[in-house]
Amino acid sequence: MAAPAGGIVGQRRWYYPALAAPGIIWLILLFILPFYAIAAVAFGSRDLIFALPIPAWNPLEWQFETFTATANEIVAGGGLQAQFLRTLAYVTISVSICLVVGYPVAYYIARYGGRLKVLLLTLMIAPFWMSYLMRMLAWVNLLSIKPDDPGLFNRILMALPFVDNPIVWNSGRVSHLTVILGLVYGYIPFFILPLYAALDRIDKSQLEASRDMGASPASTFWRVTLPLSKQGILAGAVIITLPMFGDYYTPNLMTAAPGNSMVGNAIDFALQGGQGQQPKGASLTLLLSVFIGALMIYYLTSVARAAKEARR
Amino acid sequence: MVYHPRDPAHRSVSRRDFLRRSLAAGVALPTASAILAACSDDGSGAPEPGSGEEDLVPRFGTQDSPATLQLYDDNPAIDSDLEPEEGPLVLYNWEQYIWKQVVREFGKKYGVEVKVETFYNMEQAIQKFQTGEVDVDVFFPTIDYLPKLVAAKLIQPLNHDYIPKLTNVWPELQDPYYDKGSQYSVPYTIYTTGIAWRTDIVPVEPEELAASSNPYEIFWNSDYAGEVGIYDAYREALSLGMYRDHLNETDLNTSDPAVISAAKDRLIELIDLVDVKTTIDGAYSGLPEGKFGLHQSWSGDIQAGPFYANDPKTESPLFRYYWPARDGFGGTIDNDMYAIPTNAKNPVLAHLFLNFMMDEFNALKNWSWVGYQVPFSVVDTDTIFEESYPGLEGWFVWDYKAPPGQHWDNLKPTIVTEEDIKIGKRAIGLPVDVDSLWQDAYSEFKAGA
Numbered sequence: 126m127a128a129p130a131g132g133i134v135g136q137r138r139w140y141y142p143a144l145a146a147p148g149i150i151w152l153i154l155l156f157i158l159p160f161y162a163i164a165a166v167a168f169g170s171r172d173l174i175f176a177l178p179i180p181a182w183n184p185l186e187w188q189f190e191t192f193t194a195t196a197n198e199i200v201a202g203g204g205l206q207a208q209f210l211r212t213l214a215y216v217t218i219s220v221s222i223c224l225v226v227g228y229p230v231a232y233y234i235a236r237y238g239g240r241l242k243v244l245l246l247t248l249m250i251a252p253f254w255m256s257y258l259m260r261m262l263a264w265v266n267l268l269s270i271k272p273d274d275p276g277l278f279n280r281i282l283m284a285l286p287f288v289d290n291p292i293v294w295n296s297g298r299v300s301h302l303t304v305i306l307g308l309v310y311g312y313i314p315f316f317i318l319p320l321y322a323a324l325d326r327i328d329k330s331q332l333e334a335s336r337d338m339g340a341s342p343a344s345t346f347w348r349v350t351l352p353l354s355k356q357g358i359l360a361g362a363v364i365i366t367l368p369m370f371g372d373y374y375t376p377n378l379m380t381a382a383p384g385n386s387m388v389g390n391a392i393d394f395a396l397q398g399g400q401g402q403q404p405k406g407a408s409l410t411l412l413l414s415v416f417i418g419a420l421m422i423y424y425l426t427s428v429a430r431a432a433k434e435a436r437r
Numbered sequence: 438m439v440y441h442p443r444d445p446a447h448r449s450v451s452r453r454d455f456l457r458r459s460l461a462a463g464v465a466l467p468t469a470s471a472i473l474a475a476c477s478d479d480g481s482g483a484p485e486p487g488s489g490e491e492d493l494v495p496r497f498g499t500q501d502s503p504a505t506l507q508l509y510d511d512n513p514a515i516d517s518d519l520e521p522e523e524g525p526l527v528l529y530n531w532e533q534y535i536w537k538q539v540v541r542e543f544g545k546k547y548g549v550e551v552k553v554e555t556f557y558n559m560e561q562a563i564q565k566f567q568t569g570e571v572d573v574d575v576f577f578p579t580i581d582y583l584p585k586l587v588a589a590k591l592i593q594p595l596n597h598d599y600i601p602k603l604t605n606v607w608p609e610l611q612d613p614y615y616d617k618g619s620q621y622s623v624p625y626t627i628y629t630t631g632i633a634w635r636t637d638i639v640p641v642e643p644e645e646l647a648a649s650s651n652p653y654e655i656f657w658n659s660d661y662a663g664e665v666g667i668y669d670a671y672r673e674a675l676s677l678g679m680y681r682d683h684l685n686e687t688d689l690n691t692s693d694p695a696v697i698s699a700a701k702d703r704l705i706e707l708i709d710l711v712d713v714k715t716t717i718d719g720a721y722s723g724l725p726e727g728k729f730g731l732h733q734s735w736s737g738d739i740q741a742g743p744f745y746a747n748d749p750k751t752e753s754p755l756f757r758y759y760w761p762a763r764d765g766f767g768g769t770i771d772n773d774m775y776a777i778p779t780n781a782k783n784p785v786l787a788h789l790f791l792n793f794m795m796d797e798f799n800a801l802k803n804w805s806w807v808g809y810q811v812p813f814s815v816v817d818t819d820t821i822f823e824e825s826y827p828g829l830e831g832w833f834v835w836d837y838k839a840p841p842g843q844h845w846d847n848l849k850p851t852i853v854t855e856e857d858i859k860i861g862k863r864a865i866g867l868p869v870d871v872d873s874l875w876q877d878a879y880s881e882f883k884a885g886a
Contacts, residue, residue, distance in 0.1 A: 151679070173869045174495060174585045175582075175585055176872065177564060203884070203886055204880060204882075204885075205880075205884040269728055271727035272635075272727050273727075276726075295663070296712045297662075300712070382708070382712055382714050382715075383708055383713070384885035386709050388884055390883065391880065391883070391884060394880060395880070400869065401869055402873075
């Protein structure tokens with residue numbers, strides 16, 4: 126008896142797509158459903174006894190007043206706009222510092238680490254075995270000034286000839302620097318690791334070819350190494366940018382000052398701080414997602430372009 | 438503003454609309470969820486006499502107009518003389534807000550297991566009630582939520598036959614303005630909201646504040662820049678702005694957008710003047726640790742100061758607390774309470790627990806650990822410092838590492854007296870649209886614009 130036409134072929138057709146099933150289920154459960162729940166709260170209403178959110182699960186019942194009002198509030202200026210701009214500035218500066226500080230570290234380990242590569246990577250990551258919260262609290266104590274103690278960090282600085290008085294790290298304009306310091310310290314390993322992976326993958330023969338053709342070390346770096354590590358830079362930047370935009374505990378812990386609050390703090394207040402603000406918090410979350418989504422699109426197009434160039 | 442009271446989407450519905458929507462939700466006898474469904478637009482008004490309608494609108498009492506909370510036929514109190522259940526008794530409380538040793542002693546006395554579950558804030562607690570995520574016997578609500586919990590039938594009336602020791606509480610709080618006759622609640626702790634500081638950073642004595650024209654101005658004193666903190670709680674923070682301008686004329690429950698906005702502007706001034714910080718732990722731990730010099734403070738927070746000081750022996754005498762209401766400047770007073778959820782599985786045991794905590798010794802012992810005072814008649818400012826309470830000598834924080842025979846007398850102003858209830862202002866629950874005005878104003882301040 127002849128086998129059913131296409132039987133084996135049919136099975137094979139589903140075999141490889143089926144391997145994606147766990148990932149798809151994961152995405153549905155842990156991304157799409159929660160995201161839909163946020164949308165249902167943002168576009169839902171509130172009860173008037175407890176002011177708790179009443180999610181609108183049916184898209185036909187969605188109300189856009191809160192979402193529109195929140196978006197208008199950001200555009201019109203005032204507090205929310207200030208928080209958005211401050212967040213953008215903090216993240217941009219922090220990512221730039223991560224690049225300046227992290228690139229040489231990743232480059233050194235990838236190019237000159239030799240047999241010590243694993244050890245160096247482990248040492249770099251070692252402090253991050255502790256929880257983020259504990260590390261931030263450690264910084265708070267290192268930077269804090271008490272009536273009879275300028276703090277360890279200040280004592281070190283004051284040993285330098287040009288620092289006479291202790292710096293109040295959680296106050297005034299310096300407090301912006303303190304929050305940025307917290308963000309950089311908290312996220313830099315997550316920038317270095319993908320960058321290291323990208324640098325480590327660069328074929329040394331390409332660098333040698335560049336040198337053989339007369340390029341100086343600096344020229345080889347700018348014309349070969351840096352372009353080839355662009356994807357690693359972008360990947361590292363994306364990995365740290367996304368959580369930085371939603372961060373609220375770093376400014377809370379480092380300064381607790383309204384002048385340092387980020388969008389994450391506004392979302393945190395709306396969701397935890399008071400009655401009836403959850404739809405506004407959910408709207409802010411969606412708006413932030415839209416903004417980050419735009420950044421992601423840029424990243425994906427860049428990666429696609431780089432991949433296309435590599436195929437040539 | 439997202440939730441402005443003039444927003445048509447949030448205007449009140451009539452009482453009839455309210456009930457019609459309850460019924461439309463498919464519930465003949467309105468349950469909490471039906472009430473919430475009915476309230477999905479809004480609700481207000483009272484039932485017409487003889488209409489047969491249930492009054493499901495929260496009654497917010499004030500000191501001038503006390504509230505007798507509604508009783509419902511389908512939410513009765515338990516009968517008297519019932520045998521206690523076998524437990525386990527489950528308490529639902531804020532984190533670290535009851536001493537587990539006292540709780541264990543109750544369990545030992547009645548031969549039951551007692552569990553303590555905790556919540557982060559009232560919204561979270563109520564959401565878990567509604568969804569049935571928690572199954573608890575004793576709840577610790579705040580005053581602003583009590584009328585709402587009653588209207589939603591989420592808590593049950595108390596049978597006072599089981600709570601004879603309620604008479605140990607100040608008479609004023611046996612029949613409080615927010616729940617006349619203590620039908621649904623009995624008091625837990627009491628505290629004032631005042632000004633706390635340490636004199637090595639802010640060299641001022643309470644007498645100087647009392648002699649000033651406006652003690653609240655100290656928060657706006659740029660000499661203390663970088664040292665000032667206020668509570669990260671919208672009602673408390675904005676109230677400070679209001680006291681700054683209106684002192685004893687402050688209306689803590691105002692719905693006037695201009696007053697709320699002015700208070701917000703006052704808080705925003707603090708950002709530039711003193712680089713103010715907003716915290717929840719700044720008064721009880723930040724100030725004693727020297728991270729703050731001046732902080733808005735609940736009396737119970739600074740009372741715990743010696744426990745958190747780096748060197749209690751030398752730093753405890755530096756702490757000061759001043760409650761401006763005692764000198765006619767106006768100030769806030771508040772108390773927390775116990776209630777029993779409607780669906781409690783051990784309601785008799787829960788009543789017995791309330792009575793256990795109304796016992797002077799147990800209540801004062803719990804105070805010695807929690808740091809928040811209980812409003813009991815036995816508490817006298819001088820006596821409690823000098824003589825403590827039989828069996829609890831040396832347990833209270835004002836004796837912590839104090840020289841032999843001495844107490845940290847500088848903490849005496851943290852003791853709340855029965856007289857304070859009469860002069861303190863109360864923040865009550867606000868209608869949702871008014872509450873939104875407060876929250877939007879606070880968000881604006883928190884954005885640090």
